[in-house]
Amino acid sequence: MQKKKAIMIGAGLSNMAAAVYLIQEGKWQGDQITFYSLDDHGSNDGAPTGDVTDEYWNKNHPMENQKGYVARGGRMLNYRTYVDLMDLLDRIPSATEPNMTAAEDTRDFDAKHRTFDKARLLEGGKGIIDGGHLGLNNKSRMLLTQMIMMSDSDEEKLDNVTIAEYFKEDPAFFESNFWYMWETTFAFRTRSSAQELRRYMHQMIYEFTQIEHLVGVNRTRYNQYESIMLPLINYLKEQGCHIVLDRLVTDWSFKDTTMQDKITVTGLHMLNVTTNQEEYVAVDDDTAVIFTNGSITDSATLGDFDTPAAENMDYGAASSLWKKAAEQFYNLGTPDKFFADRDASEWVSFTLTTKDHLLLNEITRITTQEPGNALNSFISTTPISPLHQKDVNMSIVVHHQPHFTSQKPNETVIWGYFLYPRRVGEFVTKPYIEMTGKEMVQELIGQLSKVDPGPGNIRDKEALIMDSVINNIPVYMPYASALFNNRAKSDRPKVIPAHSTNLAFTGEFVEQPYQMIFTEQSAVRSGEIAAFHFAGIPMSRLVPTPRYDKDLKTLARAAKKMFA
Protein backbone atom coordinates (compact mmCIF):
# COMPACT_ATOMS: atom_id res chain seq x y z
CA MET A 1 0.00 0.00 0.00
CA GLN A 2 1.71 3.19 -1.13
CA LYS A 3 1.57 6.30 1.06
CA LYS A 4 2.61 9.94 0.97
CA LYS A 5 3.54 10.59 4.61
CA ALA A 6 4.99 8.56 7.47
CA ILE A 7 4.80 8.62 11.24
CA MET A 8 7.68 6.81 12.91
CA ILE A 9 7.09 5.43 16.40
CA GLY A 10 10.59 5.22 17.82
CA ALA A 11 13.68 7.08 16.66
CA GLY A 12 16.16 4.24 16.64
CA LEU A 13 18.31 2.90 13.85
CA SER A 14 15.62 0.97 11.95
CA ASN A 15 13.16 3.86 11.67
CA MET A 16 15.90 6.33 10.82
CA ALA A 17 17.00 3.93 8.09
CA ALA A 18 13.41 3.79 6.82
CA ALA A 19 13.37 7.60 6.64
CA VAL A 20 16.63 7.75 4.68
CA TYR A 21 15.33 5.22 2.13
CA LEU A 22 11.99 7.05 1.85
CA ILE A 23 13.87 10.27 1.08
CA GLN A 24 16.58 8.90 -1.18
CA GLU A 25 14.84 6.02 -2.95
CA GLY A 26 11.21 7.09 -2.60
CA LYS A 27 12.04 10.73 -3.39
CA TRP A 28 9.97 11.93 -0.44
CA GLN A 29 10.55 15.29 1.18
CA GLY A 30 11.88 15.17 4.73
CA ASP A 31 8.92 17.10 6.08
CA GLN A 32 6.63 14.23 5.08
CA ILE A 33 8.18 12.22 7.92
CA THR A 34 7.58 12.72 11.65
CA PHE A 35 9.20 10.77 14.47
CA TYR A 36 7.66 10.38 17.94
CA SER A 37 10.04 8.92 20.48
CA LEU A 38 11.26 9.14 24.06
CA ASP A 39 14.82 9.73 22.85
CA ASP A 40 16.92 9.51 19.72
CA HIS A 41 20.08 7.76 20.83
CA GLY A 42 19.17 4.27 19.71
CA SER A 43 19.46 1.26 21.94
CA ASN A 44 23.22 1.23 21.91
CA ASP A 45 23.73 4.88 22.87
CA GLY A 46 26.88 6.26 24.39
CA ALA A 47 27.13 9.67 25.98
CA PRO A 48 28.61 11.68 28.80
CA THR A 49 26.61 10.55 31.81
CA GLY A 50 25.29 14.06 32.44
CA ASP A 51 23.55 14.00 29.06
CA VAL A 52 21.21 11.18 29.98
CA THR A 53 20.29 11.95 33.57
CA ASP A 54 17.24 13.99 32.55
CA GLU A 55 15.82 11.28 30.31
CA TYR A 56 12.69 9.25 30.96
CA TRP A 57 13.04 7.18 34.17
CA ASN A 58 16.48 8.61 34.96
CA LYS A 59 15.12 12.02 35.87
CA ASN A 60 13.01 10.51 38.63
CA HIS A 61 15.98 8.52 39.89
CA PRO A 62 18.80 11.05 40.27
CA MET A 63 22.36 9.77 40.34
CA GLU A 64 24.78 11.07 42.94
CA ASN A 65 27.81 10.74 40.71
CA GLN A 66 27.10 11.99 37.20
CA LYS A 67 30.67 12.07 35.96
CA GLY A 68 32.20 9.94 33.23
CA TYR A 69 30.54 8.23 30.31
CA VAL A 70 27.82 5.65 29.84
CA ALA A 71 27.16 3.16 27.05
CA ARG A 72 24.38 0.77 27.90
CA GLY A 73 25.37 -1.74 25.25
CA GLY A 74 28.30 -2.42 23.00
CA ARG A 75 28.28 -3.90 19.53
CA MET A 76 30.63 -4.95 16.82
CA LEU A 77 30.10 -4.63 13.08
CA ASN A 78 30.80 -7.03 10.30
CA TYR A 79 30.99 -5.49 6.82
CA ARG A 80 30.59 -8.78 5.01
CA THR A 81 27.20 -9.52 6.50
CA TYR A 82 26.03 -6.03 7.51
CA VAL A 83 25.48 -5.06 3.89
CA ASP A 84 22.29 -3.06 4.43
CA LEU A 85 23.88 -1.07 7.27
CA MET A 86 26.90 -0.24 5.13
CA ASP A 87 24.62 0.76 2.26
CA LEU A 88 22.81 3.11 4.64
CA LEU A 89 26.01 4.61 6.04
CA ASP A 90 27.25 5.21 2.51
CA ARG A 91 24.28 7.52 1.96
CA ILE A 92 24.94 9.98 4.81
CA PRO A 93 27.86 12.23 5.83
CA SER A 94 30.00 11.35 8.83
CA ALA A 95 29.30 13.45 11.92
CA THR A 96 32.96 13.72 12.85
CA GLU A 97 35.10 13.32 9.71
CA PRO A 98 34.85 16.04 7.03
CA ASN A 99 34.31 14.94 3.43
CA MET A 100 33.61 11.34 4.35
CA THR A 101 30.39 9.39 4.40
CA ALA A 102 29.65 7.56 7.64
CA ALA A 103 30.65 4.33 5.86
CA GLU A 104 33.94 5.77 4.63
CA ASP A 105 34.62 7.03 8.15
CA THR A 106 34.17 3.55 9.59
CA ARG A 107 36.12 1.82 6.80
CA ASP A 108 38.95 4.34 7.15
CA PHE A 109 39.18 3.85 10.90
CA ASP A 110 38.83 0.10 10.69
CA ALA A 111 41.51 -0.25 8.00
CA LYS A 112 43.95 1.50 10.34
CA HIS A 113 42.85 -0.51 13.39
CA ARG A 114 42.30 -4.08 12.32
CA THR A 115 40.79 -6.35 14.93
CA PHE A 116 42.94 -9.29 15.99
CA ASP A 117 41.96 -10.49 19.42
CA LYS A 118 44.84 -12.22 21.20
CA ALA A 119 43.14 -12.95 24.49
CA ARG A 120 39.57 -13.86 23.66
CA LEU A 121 39.34 -16.32 26.57
CA LEU A 122 41.14 -16.16 29.88
CA GLU A 123 41.03 -18.59 32.78
CA GLY A 124 42.48 -18.39 36.27
CA GLY A 125 45.67 -20.42 36.63
CA LYS A 126 45.94 -20.84 32.86
CA GLY A 127 46.04 -17.26 31.60
CA ILE A 128 45.18 -16.81 27.94
CA ILE A 129 43.38 -19.88 26.56
CA ASP A 130 43.90 -21.09 23.00
CA GLY A 131 40.40 -20.41 21.73
CA GLY A 132 41.41 -21.78 18.33
CA HIS A 133 40.94 -25.19 19.90
CA LEU A 134 37.15 -25.25 19.91
CA GLY A 135 36.95 -28.27 22.19
CA LEU A 136 33.97 -29.88 20.51
CA ASN A 137 33.30 -33.60 20.84
CA ASN A 138 31.78 -35.78 18.12
CA LYS A 139 28.26 -35.37 19.49
CA SER A 140 28.61 -31.59 19.48
CA ARG A 141 29.99 -31.68 15.95
CA MET A 142 27.08 -33.81 14.80
CA LEU A 143 24.44 -31.57 16.39
CA LEU A 144 26.05 -28.41 15.04
CA THR A 145 26.33 -29.97 11.57
CA GLN A 146 22.66 -30.93 11.65
CA MET A 147 21.82 -27.37 12.58
CA ILE A 148 23.93 -25.92 9.78
CA MET A 149 22.44 -28.36 7.27
CA MET A 150 18.86 -27.52 8.22
CA SER A 151 17.34 -25.56 5.34
CA ASP A 152 15.56 -22.22 5.75
CA SER A 153 12.26 -23.85 4.88
CA ASP A 154 12.75 -26.38 7.70
CA GLU A 155 13.65 -23.95 10.46
CA GLU A 156 10.20 -24.12 12.04
CA LYS A 157 11.27 -27.53 13.33
CA LEU A 158 13.14 -25.44 15.91
CA ASP A 159 10.03 -23.52 17.00
CA ASN A 160 10.08 -23.18 20.81
CA VAL A 161 13.31 -25.14 21.22
CA THR A 162 15.96 -23.63 23.49
CA ILE A 163 19.66 -24.10 22.90
CA ALA A 164 19.79 -26.10 26.16
CA GLU A 165 17.09 -28.42 24.85
CA TYR A 166 18.74 -28.81 21.46
CA PHE A 167 22.02 -29.87 23.08
CA LYS A 168 20.41 -31.76 25.97
CA GLU A 169 22.17 -35.01 25.06
CA ASP A 170 25.48 -33.24 24.95
CA PRO A 171 25.99 -31.08 28.06
CA ALA A 172 29.73 -31.01 27.35
CA PHE A 173 28.93 -28.57 24.53
CA PHE A 174 28.38 -25.87 27.15
CA GLU A 175 31.92 -26.30 28.48
CA SER A 176 33.58 -25.98 25.08
CA ASN A 177 35.68 -23.02 24.03
CA PHE A 178 33.34 -22.70 21.06
CA TRP A 179 30.37 -22.08 23.32
CA TYR A 180 32.27 -19.71 25.62
CA MET A 181 33.21 -17.59 22.61
CA TRP A 182 29.91 -17.86 20.76
CA GLU A 183 27.76 -17.01 23.81
CA THR A 184 29.82 -13.95 24.68
CA THR A 185 30.50 -12.68 21.16
CA PHE A 186 26.82 -12.69 20.27
CA ALA A 187 25.18 -12.79 23.75
CA PHE A 188 23.36 -16.10 23.49
CA ARG A 189 22.22 -17.73 26.68
CA THR A 190 21.41 -21.39 27.20
CA ARG A 191 17.69 -20.55 27.28
CA SER A 192 17.91 -18.61 24.02
CA SER A 193 16.25 -19.76 20.83
CA ALA A 194 17.87 -22.64 18.92
CA GLN A 195 16.13 -21.27 15.84
CA GLU A 196 18.09 -18.04 16.18
CA LEU A 197 21.30 -19.97 16.83
CA ARG A 198 20.67 -21.76 13.54
CA ARG A 199 20.32 -18.43 11.75
CA TYR A 200 23.59 -17.27 13.26
CA MET A 201 25.32 -20.48 12.22
CA HIS A 202 24.17 -19.74 8.68
CA GLN A 203 24.76 -16.01 8.44
CA MET A 204 27.97 -16.01 10.49
CA ILE A 205 29.33 -19.32 9.24
CA TYR A 206 32.59 -17.83 8.03
CA GLU A 207 33.16 -16.29 11.49
CA PHE A 208 33.25 -19.86 12.74
CA THR A 209 36.77 -20.23 11.32
CA GLN A 210 38.19 -17.13 13.00
CA ILE A 211 36.13 -16.58 16.10
CA GLU A 212 39.09 -16.82 18.47
CA HIS A 213 40.65 -13.70 16.92
CA LEU A 214 37.45 -11.88 15.85
CA VAL A 215 39.21 -11.11 12.57
CA GLY A 216 35.94 -10.38 10.79
CA VAL A 217 34.89 -7.78 13.34
CA ASN A 218 34.85 -4.16 12.26
CA ARG A 219 34.49 -1.20 14.54
CA THR A 220 33.35 2.39 14.31
CA ARG A 221 35.74 5.27 15.03
CA TYR A 222 33.84 6.34 18.13
CA ASN A 223 30.91 4.94 20.07
CA GLN A 224 28.01 3.97 17.85
CA TYR A 225 25.89 6.94 18.86
CA GLU A 226 28.43 9.38 17.46
CA SER A 227 29.49 7.21 14.52
CA ILE A 228 26.09 5.86 13.42
CA MET A 229 23.13 7.56 15.08
CA LEU A 230 24.40 11.15 15.01
CA PRO A 231 25.10 11.12 11.24
CA LEU A 232 21.55 9.85 10.74
CA ILE A 233 20.02 12.47 13.03
CA ASN A 234 22.00 15.29 11.40
CA TYR A 235 21.06 14.15 7.91
CA LEU A 236 17.35 13.72 8.67
CA LYS A 237 17.10 17.08 10.42
CA GLU A 238 18.82 18.71 7.45
CA GLN A 239 16.24 17.09 5.18
CA GLY A 240 13.44 18.61 7.22
CA CYS A 241 12.17 15.56 9.09
CA HIS A 242 10.31 16.34 12.30
CA ILE A 243 11.87 14.52 15.26
CA VAL A 244 9.58 14.96 18.25
CA LEU A 245 11.18 13.64 21.45
CA ASP A 246 9.95 13.04 25.00
CA ARG A 247 6.84 11.33 23.62
CA LEU A 248 5.69 7.97 24.94
CA VAL A 249 3.16 6.50 22.52
CA THR A 250 0.74 4.71 24.79
CA ASP A 251 -2.12 3.39 22.65
CA TRP A 252 -3.64 2.99 19.22
CA SER A 253 -6.86 3.82 17.52
CA PHE A 254 -7.62 1.28 14.82
CA LYS A 255 -10.34 1.37 12.19
CA ASP A 256 -13.18 -0.99 13.12
CA THR A 257 -13.67 -3.76 10.58
CA THR A 258 -16.23 -6.55 10.53
CA MET A 259 -13.88 -9.36 11.44
CA GLN A 260 -11.28 -7.05 12.99
CA ASP A 261 -8.73 -8.52 10.64
CA LYS A 262 -7.84 -5.50 8.55
CA ILE A 263 -5.16 -3.45 10.30
CA THR A 264 -5.54 0.29 9.78
CA VAL A 265 -4.17 2.77 12.31
CA THR A 266 -6.35 5.87 12.60
CA GLY A 267 -4.72 7.58 15.56
CA LEU A 268 -2.01 7.49 18.20
CA HIS A 269 -2.36 8.34 21.89
CA MET A 270 0.78 9.61 23.51
CA LEU A 271 2.14 11.21 26.64
CA ASN A 272 4.41 14.21 26.61
CA VAL A 273 6.75 13.07 29.38
CA THR A 274 8.07 16.61 29.90
CA THR A 275 4.70 18.26 30.54
CA ASN A 276 2.82 15.07 31.50
CA GLN A 277 0.10 16.11 29.04
CA GLU A 278 -1.76 13.51 27.00
CA GLU A 279 -1.77 14.10 23.26
CA TYR A 280 -3.53 12.56 20.29
CA VAL A 281 -2.27 12.42 16.72
CA ALA A 282 -4.76 11.49 14.02
CA VAL A 283 -3.51 9.26 11.19
CA ASP A 284 -5.09 9.92 7.81
CA ASP A 285 -5.40 7.62 4.81
CA ASP A 286 -2.21 8.91 3.19
CA THR A 287 -0.03 8.16 6.19
CA ALA A 288 2.05 5.10 6.98
CA VAL A 289 2.86 4.21 10.59
CA ILE A 290 6.26 2.58 11.03
CA PHE A 291 6.67 1.16 14.49
CA THR A 292 9.76 -0.23 16.22
CA ASN A 293 8.01 -2.72 18.45
CA GLY A 294 10.68 -3.39 21.05
CA SER A 295 13.98 -2.21 22.37
CA ILE A 296 16.55 -4.23 24.25
CA THR A 297 17.37 -1.21 26.38
CA ASP A 298 13.78 -0.48 27.34
CA SER A 299 13.42 -0.25 31.12
CA ALA A 300 17.21 -0.04 31.53
CA THR A 301 18.35 1.65 34.72
CA LEU A 302 21.55 3.36 35.77
CA GLY A 303 23.54 3.17 38.98
CA ASP A 304 26.80 4.89 39.79
CA PHE A 305 30.10 4.29 41.58
CA ASP A 306 28.42 3.85 44.96
CA THR A 307 24.95 2.76 43.88
CA PRO A 308 23.78 -0.43 42.16
CA ALA A 309 21.41 -0.06 39.20
CA ALA A 310 17.85 -0.40 40.44
CA GLU A 311 15.63 -3.14 39.06
CA ASN A 312 12.93 -1.54 36.93
CA MET A 313 9.95 -3.88 36.52
CA ASP A 314 8.34 -1.93 33.64
CA TYR A 315 7.27 -4.08 30.72
CA GLY A 316 9.02 -1.72 28.31
CA ALA A 317 7.81 1.34 26.45
CA ALA A 318 7.82 -0.02 22.90
CA SER A 319 6.81 -3.55 23.83
CA SER A 320 3.82 -2.29 25.84
CA LEU A 321 2.51 -0.65 22.69
CA TRP A 322 3.23 -3.80 20.68
CA LYS A 323 1.25 -5.76 23.24
CA LYS A 324 -1.75 -3.48 22.81
CA ALA A 325 -1.69 -4.03 19.06
CA ALA A 326 -1.19 -7.80 19.43
CA GLU A 327 -4.22 -7.99 21.73
CA GLN A 328 -6.40 -6.71 18.89
CA PHE A 329 -5.04 -8.69 15.94
CA TYR A 330 -4.11 -12.33 15.68
CA ASN A 331 -1.04 -12.03 13.46
CA LEU A 332 1.10 -9.54 15.30
CA GLY A 333 3.12 -12.00 17.34
CA THR A 334 3.54 -12.75 21.03
CA PRO A 335 5.34 -9.96 22.90
CA ASP A 336 5.29 -11.90 26.17
CA LYS A 337 7.73 -14.40 24.68
CA PHE A 338 10.32 -11.64 24.70
CA PHE A 339 9.23 -9.28 27.45
CA ALA A 340 7.67 -11.47 30.14
CA ASP A 341 10.68 -13.70 30.75
CA ARG A 342 13.43 -11.44 32.00
CA ASP A 343 15.21 -14.36 33.67
CA ALA A 344 16.11 -15.38 30.13
CA SER A 345 17.05 -11.94 28.88
CA GLU A 346 18.54 -9.72 31.58
CA TRP A 347 22.12 -8.46 31.75
CA VAL A 348 24.11 -5.98 33.72
CA SER A 349 26.70 -3.89 31.93
CA PHE A 350 29.06 -1.22 33.18
CA THR A 351 30.92 1.73 31.70
CA LEU A 352 34.12 2.55 33.52
CA THR A 353 35.81 5.95 33.13
CA THR A 354 39.24 6.57 34.61
CA LYS A 355 41.32 9.72 34.76
CA ASP A 356 44.51 8.02 33.54
CA HIS A 357 45.66 4.98 31.61
CA LEU A 358 46.90 2.85 34.51
CA LEU A 359 44.15 0.24 34.27
CA LEU A 360 44.24 0.33 30.48
CA ASN A 361 47.99 -0.33 30.49
CA GLU A 362 47.59 -3.15 32.99
CA ILE A 363 44.94 -4.80 30.82
CA THR A 364 47.19 -4.37 27.78
CA ARG A 365 50.04 -6.03 29.67
CA ILE A 366 47.91 -8.95 30.85
CA THR A 367 46.09 -9.58 27.57
CA THR A 368 49.10 -8.76 25.36
CA GLN A 369 46.94 -6.75 23.00
CA GLU A 370 46.33 -3.16 22.09
CA PRO A 371 43.13 -1.33 23.08
CA GLY A 372 40.50 -1.63 20.39
CA ASN A 373 41.13 -5.26 19.60
CA ALA A 374 39.61 -6.79 22.61
CA LEU A 375 36.63 -8.74 23.74
CA ASN A 376 38.02 -10.56 26.74
CA SER A 377 35.93 -13.17 28.51
CA PHE A 378 36.89 -14.59 31.88
CA ILE A 379 36.06 -18.26 32.44
CA SER A 380 35.28 -19.29 35.99
CA THR A 381 37.60 -21.70 37.74
CA THR A 382 34.73 -23.43 39.52
CA PRO A 383 31.30 -24.61 38.29
CA ILE A 384 28.84 -21.74 38.21
CA SER A 385 26.11 -22.79 35.78
CA PRO A 386 22.89 -24.66 36.62
CA LEU A 387 24.46 -27.73 35.00
CA HIS A 388 27.36 -27.43 37.48
CA GLN A 389 29.73 -26.45 34.74
CA LYS A 390 32.29 -23.74 34.34
CA ASP A 391 31.20 -20.74 32.32
CA VAL A 392 32.21 -17.21 31.44
CA ASN A 393 31.44 -14.95 34.37
CA MET A 394 32.24 -11.56 32.86
CA SER A 395 33.48 -9.98 29.63
CA ILE A 396 35.11 -6.65 28.89
CA VAL A 397 35.56 -4.59 25.75
CA VAL A 398 38.59 -2.33 25.77
CA HIS A 399 37.83 0.25 23.14
CA HIS A 400 40.28 2.12 21.03
CA GLN A 401 40.77 5.41 22.89
CA PRO A 402 39.20 7.92 22.76
CA HIS A 403 35.80 6.27 22.49
CA PHE A 404 33.92 9.56 22.81
CA THR A 405 34.73 12.77 20.95
CA SER A 406 34.57 14.76 24.17
CA GLN A 407 36.83 12.34 26.05
CA LYS A 408 40.02 13.94 27.38
CA PRO A 409 43.37 12.47 26.25
CA ASN A 410 44.20 11.33 29.77
CA GLU A 411 40.88 9.50 30.22
CA THR A 412 40.06 5.86 29.53
CA VAL A 413 36.64 4.33 28.91
CA ILE A 414 36.11 0.58 29.21
CA TRP A 415 32.84 -1.31 28.83
CA GLY A 416 31.98 -4.70 30.28
CA TYR A 417 29.05 -6.97 30.98
CA PHE A 418 27.73 -9.88 32.98
CA LEU A 419 25.55 -12.16 30.87
CA TYR A 420 24.03 -13.80 33.99
CA PRO A 421 23.53 -10.97 36.50
CA ARG A 422 22.07 -13.19 39.26
CA ARG A 423 25.29 -15.15 39.59
CA VAL A 424 27.55 -14.25 42.48
CA GLY A 425 30.92 -12.58 42.01
CA GLU A 426 34.15 -14.37 42.89
CA PHE A 427 35.78 -11.41 44.58
CA VAL A 428 32.73 -9.48 45.72
CA THR A 429 30.43 -12.12 47.10
CA LYS A 430 27.07 -10.78 46.00
CA PRO A 431 25.07 -11.06 42.79
CA TYR A 432 26.39 -8.82 40.05
CA ILE A 433 23.00 -7.11 39.83
CA GLU A 434 23.43 -5.90 43.40
CA MET A 435 26.93 -4.54 42.89
CA THR A 436 27.82 -0.88 42.88
CA GLY A 437 30.11 0.47 40.19
CA LYS A 438 32.95 0.32 42.69
CA GLU A 439 32.34 -3.37 43.44
CA MET A 440 32.29 -4.16 39.74
CA VAL A 441 35.74 -2.61 39.38
CA GLN A 442 36.92 -4.70 42.34
CA GLU A 443 35.50 -7.81 40.66
CA LEU A 444 37.24 -6.90 37.39
CA ILE A 445 40.58 -6.39 39.10
CA GLY A 446 40.10 -9.73 40.84
CA GLN A 447 39.44 -11.49 37.53
CA LEU A 448 42.46 -9.83 35.94
CA SER A 449 44.64 -10.81 38.91
CA LYS A 450 43.80 -14.48 38.33
CA VAL A 451 45.20 -14.40 34.82
CA ASP A 452 48.03 -11.94 35.40
CA PRO A 453 51.25 -13.54 34.10
CA GLY A 454 53.39 -11.17 36.22
CA PRO A 455 55.91 -10.05 37.20
CA GLY A 456 53.97 -8.62 40.08
CA ASN A 457 50.20 -8.61 40.05
CA ILE A 458 47.56 -6.07 39.16
CA ARG A 459 46.21 -6.35 42.71
CA ASP A 460 49.37 -4.64 43.93
CA LYS A 461 48.09 -1.55 42.12
CA GLU A 462 44.44 -1.89 43.17
CA ALA A 463 44.48 1.20 45.38
CA LEU A 464 46.00 3.33 42.61
CA ILE A 465 43.50 2.00 40.07
CA MET A 466 40.55 2.68 42.38
CA ASP A 467 41.87 6.21 42.88
CA SER A 468 41.93 6.69 39.12
CA VAL A 469 38.25 5.89 38.66
CA ILE A 470 36.12 8.89 37.74
CA ASN A 471 32.95 6.83 37.71
CA ASN A 472 31.68 3.37 36.87
CA ILE A 473 28.05 3.24 35.77
CA PRO A 474 26.29 -0.10 36.25
CA VAL A 475 23.34 -0.53 33.88
CA TYR A 476 20.63 -3.10 34.45
CA MET A 477 18.97 -4.12 31.18
CA PRO A 478 16.09 -6.55 31.78
CA TYR A 479 15.61 -7.13 28.06
CA ALA A 480 19.17 -7.07 26.74
CA SER A 481 18.94 -10.59 25.31
CA ALA A 482 15.16 -10.57 24.83
CA LEU A 483 15.55 -10.70 21.08
CA PHE A 484 17.20 -14.11 21.51
CA ASN A 485 14.42 -15.45 23.73
CA ASN A 486 12.98 -18.83 22.89
CA ARG A 487 10.28 -18.42 20.28
CA ALA A 488 8.33 -19.82 17.39
CA LYS A 489 8.58 -18.23 13.99
CA SER A 490 5.07 -16.81 14.38
CA ASP A 491 5.93 -14.97 17.61
CA ARG A 492 7.25 -11.95 15.75
CA PRO A 493 5.16 -9.88 13.34
CA LYS A 494 6.25 -9.61 9.74
CA VAL A 495 7.55 -6.21 8.65
CA ILE A 496 4.28 -5.71 6.80
CA PRO A 497 1.76 -8.00 8.48
CA ALA A 498 -0.94 -9.58 6.34
CA HIS A 499 -4.05 -7.34 6.05
CA SER A 500 -2.14 -4.26 7.18
CA THR A 501 -3.08 -1.18 5.20
CA ASN A 502 -0.73 1.31 6.84
CA LEU A 503 1.19 -0.30 9.71
CA ALA A 504 4.73 -1.69 9.48
CA PHE A 505 6.99 -3.17 12.15
CA THR A 506 10.72 -2.56 12.27
CA GLY A 507 13.70 -3.36 14.46
CA GLU A 508 14.90 -6.48 16.19
CA PHE A 509 11.53 -8.02 17.03
CA VAL A 510 10.24 -8.61 13.51
CA GLU A 511 10.32 -11.67 11.31
CA GLN A 512 12.38 -11.32 8.14
CA PRO A 513 13.65 -13.97 5.75
CA TYR A 514 17.08 -15.31 6.77
CA GLN A 515 18.09 -12.27 8.87
CA MET A 516 19.67 -12.81 12.30
CA ILE A 517 18.83 -10.33 15.01
CA PHE A 518 20.98 -8.29 17.41
CA THR A 519 22.71 -6.79 14.41
CA GLU A 520 22.41 -3.32 12.97
CA GLN A 521 22.01 -5.25 9.73
CA SER A 522 18.58 -6.72 10.45
CA ALA A 523 17.36 -3.46 12.00
CA VAL A 524 18.31 -1.46 8.92
CA ARG A 525 16.87 -4.04 6.53
CA SER A 526 13.51 -3.98 8.27
CA GLY A 527 13.37 -0.20 7.81
CA GLU A 528 14.42 -0.57 4.20
CA ILE A 529 11.63 -3.07 3.51
CA ALA A 530 9.02 -0.82 5.16
CA ALA A 531 10.23 2.20 3.18
CA PHE A 532 10.21 0.33 -0.12
CA HIS A 533 6.71 -0.94 0.58
CA PHE A 534 5.18 2.44 1.34
CA ALA A 535 7.12 4.31 -1.34
CA GLY A 536 6.26 1.82 -4.05
CA ILE A 537 9.78 0.62 -4.76
CA PRO A 538 10.20 -2.96 -6.01
CA MET A 539 11.69 -5.33 -3.43
CA SER A 540 14.10 -6.51 -6.12
CA ARG A 541 16.02 -3.29 -5.37
CA LEU A 542 16.73 -4.28 -1.75
CA VAL A 543 20.44 -4.66 -1.00
CA PRO A 544 21.34 -8.25 -2.01
CA THR A 545 22.06 -10.54 0.94
CA PRO A 546 25.27 -12.58 0.71
CA ARG A 547 24.82 -16.28 1.45
CA TYR A 548 28.09 -17.57 2.85
CA ASP A 549 26.19 -20.60 4.09
CA LYS A 550 25.96 -21.67 0.45
CA ASP A 551 29.61 -21.08 -0.32
CA LEU A 552 31.38 -24.43 -0.55
CA LYS A 553 34.80 -23.04 0.40
CA THR A 554 33.40 -21.42 3.54
CA LEU A 555 31.55 -24.60 4.46
CA ALA A 556 34.69 -26.69 3.96
CA ARG A 557 36.71 -24.35 6.17
CA ALA A 558 34.03 -24.47 8.85
CA ALA A 559 33.96 -28.28 8.71
CA LYS A 560 37.74 -28.39 9.16
CA LYS A 561 37.61 -25.89 12.02
CA MET A 562 35.02 -27.99 13.80
CA PHE A 563 37.75 -30.60 14.40
CA ALA A 564 40.24 -28.07 15.82
Next chain:
Amino acid sequence: MKKKMILLSIGLGIAAAGAGYLAKKTGFFEDDAWLYDEYDSTLN
Protein backbone atom coordinates in the same frame (compact mmCIF):
# COMPACT_ATOMS: atom_id res chain seq x y z
CA MET B 1 37.71 -52.19 -19.48
CA LYS B 2 34.08 -51.86 -20.36
CA LYS B 3 33.09 -53.28 -16.97
CA LYS B 4 35.33 -50.76 -15.21
CA MET B 5 33.70 -47.94 -17.14
CA ILE B 6 30.25 -49.19 -16.17
CA LEU B 7 31.25 -49.41 -12.49
CA LEU B 8 32.82 -45.95 -12.63
CA SER B 9 29.68 -44.54 -14.24
CA ILE B 10 27.49 -46.14 -11.58
CA GLY B 11 29.79 -44.77 -8.85
CA LEU B 12 29.75 -41.29 -10.26
CA GLY B 13 25.99 -41.51 -10.73
CA ILE B 14 25.47 -42.51 -7.11
CA ALA B 15 27.83 -39.75 -5.91
CA ALA B 16 26.02 -37.17 -8.06
CA ALA B 17 22.63 -38.38 -6.84
CA GLY B 18 23.91 -38.22 -3.24
CA ALA B 19 25.23 -34.70 -3.70
CA GLY B 20 21.95 -33.67 -5.35
CA TYR B 21 19.92 -35.18 -2.50
CA LEU B 22 22.11 -33.46 0.10
CA ALA B 23 21.84 -30.13 -1.72
CA LYS B 24 18.06 -30.44 -1.87
CA LYS B 25 17.80 -31.53 1.76
CA THR B 26 19.92 -28.62 3.00
CA GLY B 27 18.16 -26.07 0.82
CA PHE B 28 21.36 -25.31 -1.09
CA PHE B 29 19.42 -24.23 -4.15
CA GLU B 30 16.58 -22.52 -2.27
CA ASP B 31 16.08 -18.91 -3.33
CA ASP B 32 14.40 -16.64 -0.79
CA ALA B 33 13.77 -13.74 -3.18
CA TRP B 34 10.11 -14.72 -3.55
CA LEU B 35 9.61 -14.32 0.20
CA TYR B 36 9.73 -10.54 -0.33
CA ASP B 37 6.93 -10.58 -2.91
CA GLU B 38 4.27 -10.15 -0.22
CA TYR B 39 5.83 -6.80 0.73
CA ASP B 40 6.15 -5.53 -2.82
CA SER B 41 3.50 -2.85 -3.31
CA THR B 42 4.42 -2.56 -7.00
CA LEU B 43 3.12 -6.08 -7.62
CA ASN B 44 -0.42 -5.36 -6.41
